[in-house]
Amino acid sequence: MEWCVSMPKVELHAHLNGSVRDSTLIELARDLGEKGIIVFSDVENVIRKDDRTLHEVFKLFDLIHILTTDHSTVTRITKEVIEDFASENVVYLELRTTPKRNDSIGMSKRSYMEAVMEGLRSVSSVDVDYTPSGLKTDTSNGTTRKKIYVRFLLSIDRRESTEAAMETVKLALEMKDLGVVGIDLSGNPIVGNWTTFLPALKFAREQGLYITLHCGEVPNQEEIKAMLDFSPQRIGHACCFGEENWRKLKSLKIPVEICLTSNIRTETISSIDIHHFADLHKAKHPLVLCTDDSGVFSTSLSREYTLASSAFGLGKTEMFQLAENAIDFIFADEGVKEDLRAIFEVATERLD
Numbered sequence: 001m002e003w004c005v006s007m008p009k010v011e012l013h014a015h016l017n018g019s020v021r022d023s024t025l026i027e028l029a030r031d032l033g034e035k036g037i038i039v040f041s042d043v044e045n046v047i048r049k050d051d052r053t054l055h056e057v058f059k060l061f062d063l064i065h066i067l068t069t070d071h072s073t074v075t076r077i078t079k080e081v082i083e084d085f086a087s088e089n090v091v092y093l094e095l096r097t098t099p100k101r102n103d104s105i106g107m108s109k110r111s112y113m114e115a116v117m118e119g120l121r122s123v124s125s126v127d128v129d130y131t132p133s134g135l136k137t138d139t140s141n142g143t144t145r146k147k148i149y150v151r152f153l154l155s156i157d158r159r160e161s162t163e164a165a166m167e168t169v170k171l172a173l174e175m176k177d178l179g180v181v182g183i184d185l186s187g188n189p190i191v192g193n194w195t196t197f198l199p200a201l202k203f204a205r206e207q208g209l210y211i212t213l214h215c216g217e218v219p220n221q222e223e224i225k226a227m228l229d230f231s232p233q234r235i236g237h238a239c240c241f242g243e244e245n246w247r248k249l250k251s252l253k254i255p256v257e258i259c260l261t262s263n264i265r266t267e268t269i270s271s272i273d274i275h276h277f278a279d280l281h282k283a284k285h286p287l288v289l290c291t292d293d294s295g296v297f298s299t300s301l302s303r304e305y306t307l308a309s310s311a312f313g314l315g316k317t318e319m320f321q322l323a324e325n326a327i328d329f330i331f332a333d334e335g336v337k338e339d340l341r342a343i344f345e346v347a348t349e350r351l352d
């Protein structure tokens with residue numbers, strides 16, 4: 001595990017509100033409990049529960065959103081999540097979040113994202129490179145410090161309307177200079193129809209945003225096929241593919257964001273020995289290990305690598321290669337890719 005912590009890593013599938021520390025959620029719940037808005041002990045039990053089905057996970061997200069959706073808390077959790085990833089040597093983080101509107105507290109999708117950006121700018125334990133032009137926070141006073149590249153994906157929740165999805169895409173375009181590089185489609189996979197979001201996704205693509213789709217968390221083969229036909233730059237999960245879609249995925253070589261712990265905990269995959277990672281890795285299909293929701297599933301990217309190593313017999317060289325290969329699938333520009341390759345090159349010398 002220690003070795004996996006020290007290795008540089010690339011995280012491409014992390015949901016902001018799924019990555020909040022338990023201790024922060026408990027603190028926020030206690031505050032709302034004292035104000036009489038929630039019953040603290042009920043909420044504490046839900047937060048501390050370990051195993052959850054996919055259905056229960058989405059109920060938990062509704063609860064987390066009650067605790068976190070105000071501007072100052074969004075700023076706080078963004079700062080903490082970036083610092084947590086940096087502390088385990090994630091050198092490039094693509095953080096995704098669903099911009100939220102809540103009229104009762106004067107929150108618009110834009111002001112939500114401004115709170116996120118404020119959180120990024122308040123990171124103090126590490127330098128953050130977050131814009132295409134290399135604009136970064138730097139509190140180092142000239143000394144060499146740890147650095148993390150952060151880019152954002154704006155998520156469309158499957159509960160949203162076509163108009164709300166379009167608003168998210170327009171916001172992403174306006175925030176391109178602030179490190180927003182793409183769009184994600186996520187949310188409860190049994191809710192809604194993905195075609196609702198097609199106009200927004202097509203528009204995003206025409207305007208040069210990258211697209212990743214949650215694909216195949218449930219066995220809806222028709223939707224999986226249509227999503228693959230759309231040719232997103234990456235997909236997340238790919239758990240419940242029938243044979244035909246499996247062949248299609250492999251021939252299209254669409255990179256897959258693999259979230260081992262998430263898939264096992266939600267029982268989307270019944271056991272790690274039969275996880276599709278093994279088959280895709282053997283077939284040299286482009287893939288990247290990710291956390292999904294490190295807070296909700298009590299994991300970290302280092303843990304995901306450690307799990308892959310023990311479950312599939314990967315040695316240090318293979319793990320390092322897996323981490324480095326992820327550079328090819330990031331949504332940032334060539335300059336960032338070159339910088340990351342240089343970071344891995346230096347780290348190779350320490351590989352023992």
Ligand code: 6MZ
Binds near residue numbers: 016061062097262
């Ligand atoms: C699908 C998921 C997810 O956006 O509020 N989300 N969507 N499948 C998953 N696998 C378990 N995990 C998280 O982060 C939380 C939101 O991300 C999506 C859900 O829409 C959830 O509400 P943000 O920061």
